[in-house]
Amino acid sequence: MIFARVPVQHRRLLPDRRLSGPTPWVIAILMMLTLLAAAGGVGLARSADAIGEAIAGRVTVQIVTANPVLRAEQAAALRRAAAAQPFVRSARAVDPAELQATLGQWFGTADGDDPVLRSLPMPALVDVDFVGEDRSGHMGQLRALVAREAPGARVIPHADWLGPVARLIRSLAWIAGGLVILMTLASAAVVIMTARAALGTHYATIEMLHLIGATDQQIARLFQRRITIDTAYGVALGTAVAAAILLLIGWQWSRVTSGLAATASLGPIGWALLLALPLLAIALAALTARQTLLAALKKIL
Amino acid sequence: MTATAPGRPGGAMVEFDGVGLRYGPDAETLSDISFNLQPGSFYFLTGASGAGKTSLLKMLYLAQRPSRGIVRLFGEDLGTMPRQRLPGFRRRIGVVFQDFRLIPHLSARDNIALPLRIAGVSEEDLSGPVGEMLSWIGLSERAHAFPPTLSGGEQQRVAIARAVIARPQLLVADEPTGNVDPEMAMRLLGLFEALNRLGTTVVVATHDIHLISRIDNAQMMRLEKGRLSDPTGALRYPPNRA
Numbered sequence: 001m002i003f004a005r006v007p008v009q010h011r012r013l014l015p016d017r018r019l020s021g022p023t024p025w026v027i028a029i030l031m032m033l034t035l036l037a038a039a040g041g042v043g044l045a046r047s048a049d050a051i052g053e054a055i056a057g058r059v060t061v062q063i064v065t066a067n068p069v070l071r072a073e074q075a076a077a078l079r080r081a082a083a084a085q086p087f088v089r090s091a092r093a094v095d096p097a098e099l100q101a102t103l104g105q106w107f108g109t110a111d112g113d114d115p116v117l118r119s120l121p122m123p124a125l126v127d128v129d130f131v132g133e134d135r136s137g138h139m140g141q142l143r144a145l146v147a148r149e150a151p152g153a154r155v156i157p158h159a160d161w162l163g164p165v166a167r168l169i170r171s172l173a174w175i176a177g178g179l180v181i182l183m184t185l186a187s188a189a190v191v192i193m194t195a196r197a198a199l200g201t202h203y204a205t206i207e208m209l210h211l212i213g214a215t216d217q218q219i220a221r222l223f224q225r226r227i228t229i230d231t232a233y234g235v236a237l238g239t240a241v242a243a244a245i246l247l248l249i250g251w252q253w254s255r256v257t258s259g260l261a262a263t264a265s266l267g268p269i270g271w272a273l274l275l276a277l278p279l280l281a282i283a284l285a286a287l288t289a290r291q292t293l294l295a296a297l298k299k300i301l
Numbered sequence: 302m303t304a305t306a307p308g309r310p311g312g313a314m315v316e317f318d319g320v321g322l323r324y325g326p327d328a329e330t331l332s333d334i335s336f337n338l339q340p341g342s343f344y345f346l347t348g349a350s351g352a353g354k355t356s357l358l359k360m361l362y363l364a365q366r367p368s369r370g371i372v373r374l375f376g377e378d379l380g381t382m383p384r385q386r387l388p389g390f391r392r393r394i395g396v397v398f399q400d401f402r403l404i405p406h407l408s409a410r411d412n413i414a415l416p417l418r419i420a421g422v423s424e425e426d427l428s429g430p431v432g433e434m435l436s437w438i439g440l441s442e443r444a445h446a447f448p449p450t451l452s453g454g455e456q457q458r459v460a461i462a463r464a465v466i467a468r469p470q471l472l473v474a475d476e477p478t479g480n481v482d483p484e485m486a487m488r489l490l491g492l493f494e495a496l497n498r499l500g501t502t503v504v505v506a507t508h509d510i511h512l513i514s515r516i517d518n519a520q521m522m523r524l525e526k527g528r529l530s531d532p533t534g535a536l537r538y539p540p541n542r543a
Binding site: 007010012013015204205207208209210211212213214215216218298301 | 362363364365366384385387388389391392396402404406407411415416418419420463
């Protein structure tokens with residue numbers, strides 16, 4: 001049982017000084033940081049997964065033939081030929097206007113209406129999405145197709161240039177997970193120190209209780225209950241602050257609709273994990289307190 | 302009362318055999334202590350300050366294991382007794398501490414009720430005995446007072462009430478009348494004697510010679526520099542009592 005059952009009259013054996021010590025406040029800070037790290041970790045992991053899925057089977061074929069008419073014909077032929085292949089889910093020729101609009105962001109004209117930009121030799125791009133998992137086999141087949149339909153074109157797997165970004169994001173997610181574990185251990189250490197300090201503070205009462213026949217379990221339950229309640233207060237406070245911060249970030253995030261940022265979200269499992277963490281923290285505190293107390297009481301005759 | 306025959310110590314409530322007690326690397330505080338306490342007997346333990354009375358009492362109320370020798374309580378060897386069995390034995394022992402050891406944030410009533418609560422007695426069942434005990438020690442009016450607001454004598458009476466409330470088989474008292482007036486001392490001694498008549502073995506450590514003379518058939522144990530005086534062997538092998 002997380003909150004040890006202690007008769008009302010026995011509860012008075014410990015002075016009622018809830019929230020008087022630093023424990024609830026330290027736990028509140030650790031809980032808040034744990035939840036923020038967990039939220040960050042889940043969001044990053046989901047983002048890395050989303051990017052990974054998006055780039056894993058996508059290839060862009062870049063046709064750099066100098067003659068613009070021939071370039072357009074090669075692009076159209078390649079798109080048709082690729083779309084007819086069983087290993088291709090979709091093949092799309094990128095609209096030159098879309099390409100110019102993208103480049104326009106760097107040239108300072110968002111609509112791409114820039115004389116310098118219009119004068120640049122633009123390659124024709126064909127985006128190809130593969131079917132299934134046999135990526136290397138599909139790549140070989142596509143390269144053969146490209147060599148036939150658009151000789152000299154470059155085949156660029158997206159994984160080559162977005163892969164490191166996805167790996168970086170995944171590494172950050174692992175670091176966030178590591179922080180969650182470290183802060184959980186720190187919380188457990190706080191509970192252990194609290195339990196030991198409580199035993200030291202109330203040593204005379206404990207000795208008296210032992211001498212009139214109280215069992216270790218009876219004494220441990222008293223302290224376990226108190227420490228669990230103090231921890232629960234800290235966890236509730238830390239969770240409330242973390243929830244406020246996450247809701248604020250979520251509100252700001254919801255306005256970001258483009259690029260990698262748009263792939264980050266917690267999802268139902270992430271929210272369930274965040275909701276479970278405070279309960280797990282309280283259960284861990286109760287268990288840690290009980291084991292610490294029983295181990296310490298065993299050293300007293 | 303049945304005496305314990307030499308060589309057949311199994312009937313004694315408490316048996317010490319060649320017991321020594323040492324705190325850390327220092328010389329022994331108690332050396333070669335051997336005696337038997339018979340059920341239903343009354344003992345006074347005397348000795349100068351520092352003779353080892355409190356250390357001896359600590360072993361009697363299971364707050365200390367001996368460094369050597371055998372201590373047997375209620376027929377069980379304390380040296381080999383598993384720790385988890387100690388609470389059950391301690392509930393059979395009442396202790397009056399020299400420094401009272403009342404729990405300061407509990408009222409007088411709650412301090413007295415503590416042994417019964419620890420033993421699992423319901424609130425309904427303990428209110429009667431606790432009320433009677435408060436009345437007997439003359440503190441009914443101060444039942445809800447906290448120890449820091451009680452005088453030394455009042456605290457001592459609460460400590461004694463707590464020690465006897467659960468009708469222990471063995472009552473150990475360390476200077477129980479040190480802080481009360483002579484009249485209250487006599488009343489408290491009368492309580493100990495009444496408990497003794499009901500079968501409780503009583504051990505009282507005291508300097509008060511007058512107190513010792515008040516109890517018929519009480520035996521005296523004297524500690525000198527950590528050794529028990531038992532020149533006649535009566536403590537080791539008590540004679541039959543009529």
